[in-house]
Amino acid sequence: MDYRAYIEIRSDKRFGKPCLKGTRINVYDVLNWLANGMDATSIKSDFEEITDEMIQACLAFAADRERKFRISV
16 A cells, blocks of 8 residues: 555644544544554544545555665664
């Protein structure tokens, strides 16, 4: 998955944190919700602008960051 289709980093939005395009919801919020037991259905219910693809993009973004971190260490 090319998460860049769903995630953007802009210095004028949420202090440059990666956010879901068209929203002010940052990737770390979505990952935190998942880590704390929310499922995709609950997240989408609470935030109607979020899609399954956006949630998958957040996971892909985190996986890519982890991979890049491991390579640079």
